[in-house]
Each structure stands twice: as structure tokens, then as C-alpha cells.
Amino acid sequence: MSKLAELRNARWAPWMPAIIAVVAVALFPLFRPPLDATMSDVIQALAYVVMALGLNIVVGFAGLLDLGYVAFYAFGALAAGWFASDHFSKVNGGEGVHIGVSDFVQTAFPQGIHVSFLLIVIGAILVTALAGAVIGLPTLRLRGDYIAIVTLAFGEIISRFAANGDSVIIKGYALSNGRESISPIDQLNLPLVGEFDSATNLRFYFWTALALVLVVLFVNFRVRDSRLGRAWIALREDEVAAASMGVPLVRTKLTAYAIGATFGGIAGAFLGVYNNSVNANQFQFGISIFLLSMVILGGLGSIWGVVIGATLLSFVNTFLIPDVLDKGSFNDLLSNVGLDFTFGEVKFGVFGFILVLMMVLRPQGLLPERRRTAELTQGVGGDEAIVETRA
Amino acid sequence: MWDFISKYGLIALLVAFPLTYAIIDVAGGEGLSRIGNNLVAGLSNGAIWALIALGYTLVYGIIELINFAHGEVFMIGSFTAFALYSVLGLTLVTGPLGLVLGLLVVLVLSMLVSGSLNVMIERVAYRPLRGAPKLAPLITAVGVSFILQNVGILWFGSSQKGIPDLIRAQQELFNIGGVEVSRADVLAVVVTIPLVYLLTAFVNRSRLGKAMRATAQDPEAARLMGINVDTTISVTFLLGGLLAGAAGLIYALYQTNVWYFQGFTAGLIAFTAAVMGGIGNLRGAVLGGLIIGIIQQISDNRIGNEWTPAVVFAYLVLIMVFRPQGLIGEETREAG
Numbered sequence: 001m002s003k004l005a006e007l008r009n010a011r012w013a014p015w016m017p018a019i020i021a022v023v024a025v026a027l028f029p030l031f032r033p034p035l036d037a038t039m040s041d042v043i044q045a046l047a048y049v050v051m052a053l054g055l056n057i058v059v060g061f062a063g064l065l066d067l068g069y070v071a072f073y074a075f076g077a078l079a080a081g082w083f084a085s086d087h088f089s090k091v092n093g094g095e096g097v098h099i100g101v102s103d104f105v106q107t108a109f110p111q112g113i114h115v116s117f118l119l120i121v122i123g124a125i126l127v128t129a130l131a132g133a134v135i136g137l138p139t140l141r142l143r144g145d146y147i148a149i150v151t152l153a154f155g156e157i158i159s160r161f162a163a164n165g166d167s168v169i170i171k172g173y174a175l176s177n178g179r180e181s182i183s184p185i186d187q188l189n190l191p192l193v194g195e196f197d198s199a200t201n202l203r204f205y206f207w208t209a210l211a212l213v214l215v216v217l218f219v220n221f222r223v224r225d226s227r228l229g230r231a232w233i234a235l236r237e238d239e240v241a242a243a244s245m246g247v248p249l250v251r252t253k254l255t256a257y258a259i260g261a262t263f264g265g266i267a268g269a270f271l272g273v274y275n276n277s278v279n280a281n282q283f284q285f286g287i288s289i290f291l292l293s294m295v296i297l298g299g300l301g302s303i304w305g306v307v308i309g310a311t312l313l314s315f316v317n318t319f320l321i322p323d324v325l326d327k328g329s330f331n332d333l334l335s336n337v338g339l340d341f342t343f344g345e346v347k348f349g350v351f352g353f354i355l356v357l358m359m360v361l362r363p364q365g366l367l368p369e370r371r372r373t374a375e376l377t378q379g380v381g382g383d384e385a386i387v388e389t390r391a
Numbered sequence: 392m393w394d395f396i397s398k399y400g401l402i403a404l405l406v407a408f409p410l411t412y413a414i415i416d417v418a419g420g421e422g423l424s425r426i427g428n429n430l431v432a433g434l435s436n437g438a439i440w441a442l443i444a445l446g447y448t449l450v451y452g453i454i455e456l457i458n459f460a461h462g463e464v465f466m467i468g469s470f471t472a473f474a475l476y477s478v479l480g481l482t483l484v485t486g487p488l489g490l491v492l493g494l495l496v497v498l499v500l501s502m503l504v505s506g507s508l509n510v511m512i513e514r515v516a517y518r519p520l521r522g523a524p525k526l527a528p529l530i531t532a533v534g535v536s537f538i539l540q541n542v543g544i545l546w547f548g549s550s551q552k553g554i555p556d557l558i559r560a561q562q563e564l565f566n567i568g569g570v571e572v573s574r575a576d577v578l579a580v581v582v583t584i585p586l587v588y589l590l591t592a593f594v595n596r597s598r599l600g601k602a603m604r605a606t607a608q609d610p611e612a613a614r615l616m617g618i619n620v621d622t623t624i625s626v627t628f629l630l631g632g633l634l635a636g637a638a639g640l641i642y643a644l645y646q647t648n649v650w651y652f653q654g655f656t657a658g659l660i661a662f663t664a665a666v667m668g669g670i671g672n673l674r675g676a677v678l679g680g681l682i683i684g685i686i687q688q689i690s691d692n693r694i695g696n697e698w699t700p701a702v703v704f705a706y707l708v709l710i711m712v713f714r715p716q717g718l719i720g721e722e723t724r725e726a727g
Contacts, residue, residue, distance in 0.1 A: 001612060053409040065526050065529065067533070138708065138712040139712075139716075141712070142712070142715065144525055144526050144529075145455075145525060145526070145529050146715060148526070148529060149707070149711065150707075150712065152659075153704035153705075153708050153715075154704075156700055156701070157700075157701045157705060157708075160704075188493075237685075286537075289534075292530070292533070293534075293576060314524060340618055341545055345541075345544055345549060346541035346544055348537050348540065348541060349537055349538050349540065349541025349542070350538060350541075351534075352533070352535065352536065352537025352538040352540075352541070353534065353537075353538055354534070355530055355531060355533060355534030355537070356516055356531045356534035356538065359516075359523075359527050359530050359531045359534070360515075360519050360531065363520075363523065363527060388602055391498045391622075
């Protein structure tokens with residue numbers, strides 16, 4: 001056997017393109033200035049990848065359409081807002097609580113609760129997993145489209161509470177600062193590595209975001225190929241058949257909601273810290289749909305597809321629309337033909353358009369999951385099967 | 392047993408909301424006029440929600456799709472009505488006869504615009520997905536809803552737009568024991584009742600209405616009986632859109648402002664109404680609309696309108712989880 005063939009047959013060979021891509025992305029900040037705009041776009045994109053991968057577990061794997069995913073982003077971000085700022089200013093007699101944070105934070109922010117980033121992430125994971133299961137619980141008996149509406153309603157209720165949180169006062173503390181954001185949030189603070197200042201250097205934020213993506217990707221692949229992941233897919237294809245083959249419906253669905261939700265919490269906590277503020281006004285229904293478009297664009301249930309979909313749409317949001325379409329020659333061209341608008345105003349319309357276009361023309365997404373392709377081309381599984389057995 | 396508990400539990404839950412505030416008022420020595428005013432405003436608002444809810448229920452009854460873009464069809468109806476004010480030259484100084492004739496023209500035109508928009512949406516976004524898994528058209532519906540919202544932004548901007556109060560909506564017409572009935576309240580009811588009557592008559596008596604009911608029961612069998620299912624579905628969307636257009640005009644006259652986001656909130660309120668009455672059920676949608684109107688009005692007035700969506704959604708979740716067939720019961724395929 002030649003050397004080349006040996007390489008091609010190696011167990012890790014299919015992973016080569018992914019490994020090369022990850023290394024290339026990891027090296028990217030070294031070639032850019034420390035406060036590079038593109039770098040911040042990539043950080044934002046990586047955070048969206050984490051959330052989209054979480055939504056993909058619920059919608060893509062388990063086939064439960066969740067239209068209220070923004071709630072978990074809100075929980076994660078609020079966790080950062082509560083436990084890494086002066087928000088609870090009178091706690092511990094005005095002395096504050098500091099766990100695992102640097103001396104700088106202790107002296108600069110004596111009041112409030114200040115907890116190390118890792119602990120916040122762990123806290124956000126626990127809270128969102130619980131919230132995911134609690135929101136999932138009432139949907140268990142419902143049909144697919146009703147699930148979508150109930151999750152949407154929950155998402156809206158939670159975002160209402162966040163947005164009006166300044167009037168919800170519990171023991172002297174507001175739930176959130178509503179339209180005034182909770183700010184400043186402590187900088188990213190990791191044990192053994194130290195504290196990073198996003199005002200001077202974005203590189204460590206970049207690597208942290210990348211590390212989060214890698215962890216989430218690893219979890220995604222392992223869970224998908226596990227017994228649980230196969231149960232999700234069986235559930236998606238045919239709930240009745242799955243149940244009769246011994247898949248425990250309640251537990252399987254609830255774990256899908258819970259695990260999917262945790263990723264939203266992780267990304268939310270990270271974004272809260274990265275943006276240095278938590279503005280409750282940003283937790284809008286539009287974010288849920290933005291994330292759903294990423295999943296649909298990439299391909300429902302396809303992990304790499306979702307990574308690509310999320311990256312693409314995030315760049316459309318942070319780069320293509322503000323820096324290309326709404327600036328310079330393209331915008332001049334638009335106003336010359338009498339179209340006097342910016343794409344920034346209508347960006348959610350653009351994402352809606354992508355949703356419709358993809359569902360009608362290429363429902364399997366840009367990089368389809370192999371199983372899904374078989375379903376769509378050969379009519380295996382899906383709703384038709386149910387209809388036929390009923391008739 | 393569960394049927395009994397959930398039905399009367401839901402009724403109790405719905406009655407409890409206004410009743411609590413009535414008791415608080417009486418205990419506080421305020422009398423019943425405030426809650427009476429809430430009820431009147433709630434019923435006239437509810438008439439608008441009922442018209443929109445009928446569109447949801449018609450479409451769900453026939454193709455089991457939550458037409459998520461329906462709220463935006465209503466919003467476009469409002470926008471069209473406002474745009475027509477200036478086209479027809481309707482201003483605050485227009486005389487009564489001109490105003491009535493002009494508003495009738497506006498009513499017909501905004502109904503037609505919303506109706507044909509709804510038919511177009513079905514043709515472009517839902518029909519290609521008829522054989523696809525059930526969630527696919529729901530996802531495109533969400534997409535269409537966002538597209539239309541942004542059309543609204545391009546049309547009248549992203550902030551609320553005040554529009555001329557043509558009918559002097561808040562002017563009091565009569566007063567019964569401290570309960571005021573304004574012109575807008577009367578208008579909402581006067582437009583809604585004949586429309587609902589016409590719709591039910593159409594669905595129950597006409598040939599096309601019969602085709603609609605047949606398709607709702609079993610599309611395959613309907614096709615075998617020579618019913619053109621595609622046309623029937625288009626007619627259903629047309630009817631839903633017409634009612635949404637009428638609701639759009641009433642809303643514009645009533646609230647005297649239009650906003651690109653009004654459709655999203657209205658859509659969810661009306662959907663809650665449709666589910667409350669039992670989705671697929673025309674009478675149920677009207678009943679649900681009136682009830683949710685009262686709840687929404689009391690919540691606006693007593694709790695604060697920034698909390699109203701949360702209150703309505705809480706009811707929505709409770710109903711969907713504990714009583715998904717609604718108050719009257721659904722008349723869809725799965726129930727039958």
C-alpha cells in the first residue's frame with residue numbers, strides 16, 4: 001500500500017478538512033491587529049454557531065420546532081449580568097461577593113456579585129437546562145405546530161419579563177435593567193490564564209469563543225451518534241413507531257430541549273461578557289428566527305451545515321449588510337434608481353426571505369444531512385409515512 | 392371527566408380575570424362603571440380580533456396550517472386603508488356623506504388588497520410545500536411574516552405613525568350608567584356583525600362553502616368527488632384575507648395609528664382567540680376573539696400594556712396545554 005493510500009484510509013482522514021479549517025481559524029488572529037473589526041465579526045459568528053448548534057439539536061435532530069430559543073440566550077446573558085456586575089449592589093452588606101476573580105476586579109468593583117467566567121458558564125448551563133426542560137414539559141402532549149406556538153409564547157413571556165424587568169423588583173433588586181442595560185460586566189476571566197480586556201485586545205476572546213465552539217461541536221457529534229441521538233432521530237421520523245420500539249418519549253424529548261437550551265445559555269453568557277453589557281431589549285423574537293434561518297440554510301440536522309449556515313448569516317448581519325450593501329457604491333447605485341432605503345432597516349426581512357427561499361427551493365439546506373437527503377429524495381420517513389398508515 | 396374539568400376550568404379562568412377587578416373596584420368603592428368601560432372597549436377590540444381569528448381558523452380548518460403571516464396581512468390592510476385616505480382625499484373636514492362613501496370604498500379596497508395578498512402568499516409559499524412535512528409550510532409562514540413586516544417598514548417607517556382620526560373615534564355616542572360607548576365601539580360592531588354573518592352564510596349555504604367543508608373533512612375524497620381542491624384552498628385564503636383587510640381598516644379608524652409591528656401582536660392575540668374557541672370552528676373564533684378582547688383590554692388598563700403580550704401568551708399556553716380543543720371544540724380532521 002502506498003503512503004498516500006495509507007493516509008487516505010486512516011481513521012482520522014475524514015476529519016482532515018475540519019482539522020485544517022480549525023487550525024486556520026485559530027491562527028487567524030495572529031495575522032490581524034488586536035482590535036480588528038473582522039476579528040470581532042468572527043467572534044460574533046462563533047457565538048451564533050454555538051447557539052445555532054443548540055437549536056439544531058431541538059429542531060434538526062429531535063424535529064421539535066422551537067420558535068422561542070431566544071429565551072435561553074436571555075437566561076445566559078442575564079446570568080452574566082447578575083453574577084459579573086454591580087447589579088446586586090447591596091449584597092453581603094455592600095461588601096460584594098467575589099469568587100475566583102482577579103485582584104483588579106476585587107478592588108475596582110467592591111460591590112455586587114463577581115464570579116469567574118467558567119462558573120457563570122456552568123451556572124448558565126444548569127439554569128438553561130432546567131428552563132429548557134420546564135418549557136418542554138407542557139409541549140409533550142402537543143402536535144408539531146402547537147409545539148412551535150407554545151415555545152414561541154414562552155420565549156415571548158420570558159423576553160417580556162426581561163424587557164420589563166426594571167419594574168419587577170424582588171427584594172430591592174430589579175430583575176434586569178430593561179431598556180437601560182446592566183453594565184459594565186466583568187471582563188473575561190479564566191483560571192490559570194488570566195483576565196483579558198476587550199478594549200485593548202480581542203484575541204483571547206476569539207480563542208475562547210473558538211474553544212466554546214469546539215467543545216459544543218464535540219458534544220454535538222458524540223451525542224448525535226449515541227443512543228440518545230439515534231432516539232431523537234427516530235422520534236423525528238415517526239413518533240409512534242419510535243415509541244413502540246421502546247424509545248422513552250418524555251425523557252428523550254426533554255433531554256433534547258435541555259441540551260439544546262444549554263448551548264443558548266453558554267453563548268448568552270459569553271456574549272454578555274463580550275459585549276460588556278446586557279440589554280434586555282435585544283431578546284426579541286427576531287433572534288429566534290435569525291437562528292432558525294441559520295439552521296435551515298445550513299441544513300436541518302446537519303452539524304457542519306449549521307456551522308456554515310450560522311457563519312454565513314452572521315457575516316451577512318455584521319459585515320455584508322452594514323459594510324457592503326449599505327455603504328459606498330452599492331448604496332449609491334440603489335439611491336440612483338430611486339430605492340432610498342438601507343438593508344440594515346430590513347435585515348429581518350432578508351432572513352425571512354432566506355427562510356422561504358430555502359424551504360421552497362432547497363429544503364435540505366446547503367450541506368444536507370445524509371439521512372435527510374434520503375428522506376427527501378426517496379420519500380423515506382417523514383409525515384407521509386404516518387398519513388399512509390392512518391389511511 | 393377531564394373534558395368537563397378542562398372546559399369549566401378554562402371558563403372559570405377566563406371569568407376570574409374580569410371578576411377579580413370588578414370585586415377590587417366594588418371593594419374600593421369605585422362602583423362598576425370602570426369595569427363596564429373595560430368590557431365595552433374589550434368587546435369592540437375583540438370584534439377586530441374576531442375578524443382576524445376567523446382567517447386563522449378558516450385556513451387551519453382546511454389545510455391544518457397556522458398561517459403565521461396572517462397578522463401581517465391584517466397589518467397591510469391597515470396600511471392600505473391609511474394610504475387610501477390621502478388618495479381619496481379623506482380628511483378631518485370631509486362631510487359626513489363623503490366620509491361614509493369614502494370609507495366604504497376604502498373598506499372594499501383594503502379588503503381586496505389583503506384578500507389577494509393572502510391568496511398570493513398561499514400560491515408562492517404554501518402550495519409548493521403541500522406534500523412536505525407539516526413543519527415546512529409553518530417555517531415559510533414565519534419567513535413570509537418577516538418579509539411583510541419589513542415591507543411595512545419600507546412603506547411607513549419603523550416607528551408608530553399617527554393617522555387622522557376621521558370618525559372622531561373616542562367621541563361618546565351614549566352613556567349607560569357611567570359606561571361610555573364611543574363611536575369606534577359602535578363602528579367595530581356594526582362592520583363586524585354583517586361580515587361574520589356573510590361569511591357563515593357563505594360557508595354554510597353556497598356551493599363553494601360546501602366544497603370548503605368537504606375539503607376540510609377529507610381533501611382526497613373531496614378531489615375524487617370532483618372538487619377542485621386548489622381553487623377551494625385559494626378561496627379559503629381569499630376569505631380570510633378579506634376579513635383581515637376589514638379588520639385593518641377598523642383598527643386604523645379605532646386606534647388612529649398604524650405600525651409595522653401591529654400585525655405580529657394582533658396575529659398572536661387572534662391566534663389565541665382561534666385556539667380558545669376551538670381551531671377550525673367559526674363560531675368559536677368569534678367567541679374567542681370577543682373574550683380575548685376583554686382580557687387584553689383589562690390587562691392594558693389595569694396591569695399596563697407592556698405586560699399584555701405576556702398575559703395573552705400565558706392564556707395561550709394554558710389553553711394549548713390543558714384544553715387544546717378550545718371552548719367549543721375543534722372541527723378539524725383529527726378531531727373528527
